[in-house]
Amino acid sequence: MLELAVLGHLAEAPMHGYELRKRLNCELGAFRAFSYGSLYPCLKEMQRSGLVTSARDDSTPARGRRSRIVYRLTSSGRDHLLRLLAECEPATDDDECFGVHFTLFARTRAEVRLRILAGRRNRLQERLDCLRQRMEQTAQEADPYVLELNRYRAEALEREVGWLDDLVRQERHRFESRHDGQSGDAGWAGQYSDADQRTEVPDATGTRRTHGAHGPRGTSETVPPRPGAPPPPTPPVDLEQ
Numbered sequence: 001m002l003e004l005a006v007l008g009h010l011a012e013a014p015m016h017g018y019e020l021r022k023r024l025n026c027e028l029g030a031f032r033a034f035s036y037g038s039l040y041p042c043l044k045e046m047q048r049s050g051l052v053t054s055a056r057d058d059s060t061p062a063r064g065r066r067s068r069i070v071y072r073l074t075s076s077g078r079d080h081l082l083r084l085l086a087e088c089e090p091a092t093d094d095d096e097c098f099g100v101h102f103t104l105f106a107r108t109r110a111e112v113r114l115r116i117l118a119g120r121r122n123r124l125q126e127r128l129d130c131l132r133q134r135m136e137q138t139a140q141e142a143d144p145y146v147l148e149l150n151r152y153r154a155e156a157l158e159r160e161v162g163w164l165d166d167l168v169r170q171e172r173h174r175f176e177s178r179h180d181g182q183s184g185d186a187g188w189a190g191q192y193s194d195a196d197q198r199t200e201v202p203d204a205t206g207t208r209r210t211h212g213a214h215g216p217r218g219t220s221e222t223v224p225p226r227p228g229a230p231p232p233p234t235p236p237v238d239l240e241q
Contacts, residue, residue: 001100002042003051007073007081008104010052016068017043027103043071051077081107088112093119110175114168121164128157 009015009023021039046052053074056067073081085108091097098120105113135142135150142150 001097002038003046004081004084004104005100006039006042006046007051007077007084008100008107010071010073011078011081011107014070014072016057016070018068020071028099046077049076050074051080085109086112088115088119090119092116093123110171114171114175117164117168117171121161121168124157124161124164128154128161131157 005024005028006020009020015023017040024039043052043054047054051074052071054069054071057070085101085104092101093116098116101108101116108116131150131154135147135154139147
């Protein structure tokens with residue numbers, strides 16, 4: 001996850017180590033605080049793998065200090081970043097991995113974003129159900145302070161599940177609005193990412209259709225719609241999967 005976070009930030013612009021660590025801690029503070037002890041070994045390993053390059057920045061040397069080393073993403077690093085962003089493994093649902101993926105959603109395809117959000121939502125709902133069951137079973141003999149702590153945890157989980165439900169609805173609305181030809185920003189994240197410009201989703205008949213800048217195109221033979229007929233609805237993502 002640290003590698004993914006570093007690649008995602010260096011894809012925006014070259015950075016020196018201090019600036020990179022500051023950005024990571026600022027954006028991921030709620031999920032993970034990165035230290036120099038973990039960041040620089042990760043950068044060295046990525047250099048050996050050919051994902052990043054480094055060079056000294058002599059443009060603004062500090063008095064009495066060595067010039068800073070600036071890290072830059074290579075073409076191999078960009079390709080590796082795209083592969084990582086296309087993955088949706090079970091680990092993306094946990095606390096640390098979800099936070100890193102979420103900060104890179106602007107570079108992630110819409111269907112991958114929905115799968116990650118749905119997976120995270122399901123994982124938290126399972127935690128909430130288990131906590132509620134445990135609270136019911138121990139309500140009589142539990143320490144009152146432990147009970148209050150569990151109640152606080154349950155309320156926090158309920159809020160996060162509700163937040164994720166809202167995000168899933170907004171992502172679906174953005175996707176449907178974009179492919180219905182509506183203009184304007186219908187979502188919370190601003191402009192759509194380049195990864196959203198071409199994506200495949202099944203239509204109501206099960207045919208895979210590629211959506212892009214020139215509208216949907218069927219990848220197999222289908223019956224053409226009636227003139228003026230509305231486009232087929234996009235099926236919702238199954239949150240139980």
